[in-house]
Structure formats: structure tokens, C-alpha cells
Amino acid sequence: MASIDVASLQKFDVWRTEQMGRKAAHSTINTHNSALNRVLDEAELRGWITGSIRPTLLNKGRKAQKRGAFSLDEYQKIYTDLRTYHEKTFHPGARETREVMRNYVLFLANTGIRHGTEALNLKWSSIAWVKKGDERFLAIYPSGKTGPRLAIARDRTERFLDRQRTMNPALVDKTLDEVIEAKTDDYVFKTRSDERIDYYNLARNFNQYLEENDMKIGQDRLPRTLYSFRHFYVTQDLARGVTSDQLSSQLGNSAQVVDRYYSKLSPLMNAELHSGRAFVKKSIAEDEEVTVVEAVALVAEQPALSAAAAKAFDMFDAGKIGEAALLAALGVSRQGYSATDAVTVRALASVEAGTLAESMLIKIITP
Incomplete structure (x- = not known):
């Protein structure tokens, strides 16, 4: 413990960048520093190091890059084009990826769930029907950087999930209700080859679509990615009058975070007002x-x-x-x-x- 100095931390930063393939984000380094500080606290408590030799942890991580949003017209164009986008490639893997991409995009835009870890790790066992009075609602239980939570999907999400079910060879002969009732321990977003969808293949094909349609950069001059559909989901709900407090539990963010990131969009969302x-x-x-x-x-x-x-x-x-x-x-x-x-x-x-x-x-x- 006493040998950990500034030079050691600099070497660790280089190693971390090599392992991640990119410079770590500011928030990621904060998490690492928090863990290391707890170790150093214990070492100082036990007398292994003193405060005078304890290194100061710095954070020179990259700041989070803002992502652009899609307008409603752009969203409608995207999901319409994706119906046949898989037919525009002869590569079997890309074709299957694009088939899943259509359902994946619609799922993100109608649930607000984070692209990546939350959505791609989702299993059928994390989906359920919940009752409220005489009505039932489609509940999603994602687990992400803020831990597990409950999110209610828009009603139309049932169609996208059912279409995704038919791509899984093991589930094609079952109904969606049967798959949900059985709490099937299998990933939702899999290709027809029974392969779990690959994050990078998914991103690469979506970026290709955006570039082909001149939609990679929005009017706000910000780049759009698959994560932008979470942004789209939020703006649609805010425009409908849903409050930041109501959105916070659905998104897994605090109301303050929702206010900070989306308040500037209000003039356009409330143009009629x-x-x-x-x-x-x-x-x-x-x-x-x-x-x-x-x-x-x-x-x-x-x-x-x-x-x-x-x-x-x-x-x-x-x-x-x-x-x-x-x-x-x-x-x-x-x-x-x-x-x-x-x-x-x-x-x-x-x-x-x-x-x-x-x-x-x-x-x-x-x-």
C-alpha cells in the first residue's frame, strides 16, 4: 500500500485506457476513485500508510458527450425504413442483425430503457404482466448502473417483443404470454441463428443507416446514436405533460437529472404553448x-x-x-x-x- 504513488496511478490510468480501448469517462473514474479511496481509508486506519504519503486521486476523464435527439418525423422514417433495411445487404450476419435492430429501436423508443447494458442484457424472465384493477400492463425489470427497477412499457411494445420472440428458434412455437409466464431464462435480443446480438455489430449497422440517410448529426449539431432513443422517449413524455418526478423512476434517474438534461428542450416541445x-x-x-x-x-x-x-x-x-x-x-x-x-x-x-x-x-x- 505504501508503494502506491502518483507514478503508480499514472501507470494504472494508461493500463485502464488500454483495457477499455478509450479514455475513461469522468463518471467512470469517479467510481474507480471512490473504490480506491475506501481501500486507502482502511490502510490508513490500520497504520499501513500515513496521511502524508497518501496519494491524491485525480480525475482527468473525458466529460460525457451530449447526444442528439430524433424528431417525431425522423423516428417515423427510421422505423418505417427498418422494415426492409435487412433486405439491402447480402451478408447473412448483417441481415440478421438488422432484423433484430428494427425491434430493438422500437423497444428503446417505447420504454426509455438504456441502450447497451440494460437493454442487451434483458432476459424474458425480466418481463412480466402486472395487474392494476381490471387492466394489465407490460412491465420490464432492467438492471443498469442505478440497479434494478420497474419500468412500464407502452402498450405497443407487446408487438415488438412478440416479433422478436419468433426469431428465437426455441420460442417460435410458444406464445408471448407463455414465454413470459414461464420466466424463460434466455436473452430477448437474439438473431435467427440463436446468437445473442452483438453490441458493436448493432451500433455499426445503425450508424451505417444514419449515414446513408444523412441523419447522423441533428439540427442541434449533436451526433445521434442508439442511445438517442432514450432521449426521444423522454421528450415525448415531457411533451405529453408527464412530470420529471414521474419520469425519474421509469428512467432510473433523479428528477433533478431529468430537469437538468431536458429543460432546454421545453420551448420546442411546447411550441403550441x-x-x-x-x-x-x-x-x-x-x-x-x-x-x-x-x-x-x-x-x-x-x-x-x-x-x-x-x-x-x-x-x-x-x-x-x-x-x-x-x-x-x-x-x-x-x-x-x-x-x-x-x-x-x-x-x-x-x-x-x-x-x-x-x-x-x-x-x-x-x-
Whole structure:
């Protein structure tokens, strides 16, 4: 233990990079350092080393790279193209990989499960039907970097899993319900050759598809990967009004992480709200010929908001100012401040849109 010094740690860093084939991420090195620090703590407690010779652990890992997102139109194009994409190669292995890739992409986009360890290690025994009242829901029990959890898949996921079942020679004569009921101890994503899908072959074929269709880089100038479908899943749920708290347990992330990574997407996801179209309600008669616009009545029901407060909220929702600036613009710290009904309604709308955290809401309405 006493021989561990800075030079030793530098050699270890080189060895780690060689073993991983890439520079370790910042979070990975944090995990390694945490484990090593516990060993050093024990060594110091037992008197094997002293604090003066204990090495300081550094972290020069690469920062996590942001991944691009797919729009709904791009997602629809992808899953439509993947129906026949396997027919565009004569290589047997690539053909089978692309068949699985279609189901895999749809699975990721409809569950929010992490690409890689979580999804590729999934077994049929980790899938179950759960009952709530008279209804049943498809439950997935992935195990990833935050440990095992329960995730509820969108209803359509049943079709993708059933199609994937038919590719497994050992399961082709059983129904999906029978496979789930039997808690079959076999990997979900396997090729027709009964081979577990390979991570690198899967990524290589998907990247090839993106490059062929000029979709590798999005409008945000960020690269897209299979992991982007988790991003897509989150943005779709946030746009539907699902809160970050509700998403956190499904994703295996804290609500704070969801807020931090996805709050900047709010303006686009809630374009109807920011453009004013959310205040226009259309009611179409059975013959689809009569449309009633109730915008005037709806706007009249909303309490008036000062020009400065409205501008501050607009800039905050667009990600142009932070929380401190919003509070300052609203005058929360001023003596005698009291949130008006207009400010409260606008703050609640921002919470519903996913741009404002509940802690900030409380500061605004109860200073």
C-alpha cells in the first residue's frame, strides 16, 4: 500500500485506457476513485500508510458527450425504413442483425430503457404482466448502473417483443404470454441463428443507416446514436405533460437529472404553448364541417401578467436566463412582494411545461 504513488496511478490510468480501448469517462473514474479511496481509508486506519504519503486521486476523464435527439418525423422514417433495411445487404450476419435492430429501436423508443447494458442484457424472465384493477400492463425489470427497477412499457411494445420472440428458434412455437409466464431464462435480443446480438455489430449497422440517410448529426449539431432513443422517449413524455418526478423512476434517474438534461428542450416541445395556440380550442362537429374557436373566451379567463414578468418567463422558458434572474425580474426579494394570481398561473404553466422546478415554484408563490 505504501508503494502506491502518483507514478503508480499514472501507470494504472494508461493500463485502464488500454483495457477499455478509450479514455475513461469522468463518471467512470469517479467510481474507480471512490473504490480506491475506501481501500486507502482502511490502510490508513490500520497504520499501513500515513496521511502524508497518501496519494491524491485525480480525475482527468473525458466529460460525457451530449447526444442528439430524433424528431417525431425522423423516428417515423427510421422505423418505417427498418422494415426492409435487412433486405439491402447480402451478408447473412448483417441481415440478421438488422432484423433484430428494427425491434430493438422500437423497444428503446417505447420504454426509455438504456441502450447497451440494460437493454442487451434483458432476459424474458425480466418481463412480466402486472395487474392494476381490471387492466394489465407490460412491465420490464432492467438492471443498469442505478440497479434494478420497474419500468412500464407502452402498450405497443407487446408487438415488438412478440416479433422478436419468433426469431428465437426455441420460442417460435410458444406464445408471448407463455414465454413470459414461464420466466424463460434466455436473452430477448437474439438473431435467427440463436446468437445473442452483438453490441458493436448493432451500433455499426445503425450508424451505417444514419449515414446513408444523412441523419447522423441533428439540427442541434449533436451526433445521434442508439442511445438517442432514450432521449426521444423522454421528450415525448415531457411533451405529453408527464412530470420529471414521474419520469425519474421509469428512467432510473433523479428528477433533478431529468430537469437538468431536458429543460432546454421545453420551448420546442411546447411550441403550441409559447406561440399562443394552446389558448385556441377547436371543436369539430360530427360532420367535421363546423369549427368553433374559443380563443377570446379562454384568454379573457387568464389573469393579466405585467410586461416585465411575461418577458422574464418567456426568456426563462427559452433557456436565455436562469432561475436567479427570473426571481430578480419578478422582484421576489423586494419588500412587500406577493405573488399575484397572474404570476402564479404562469409559474404553474412553466412547471407543467417542465421548465420550472417545483422548488422554484415555491420560492415564487411563497417568498
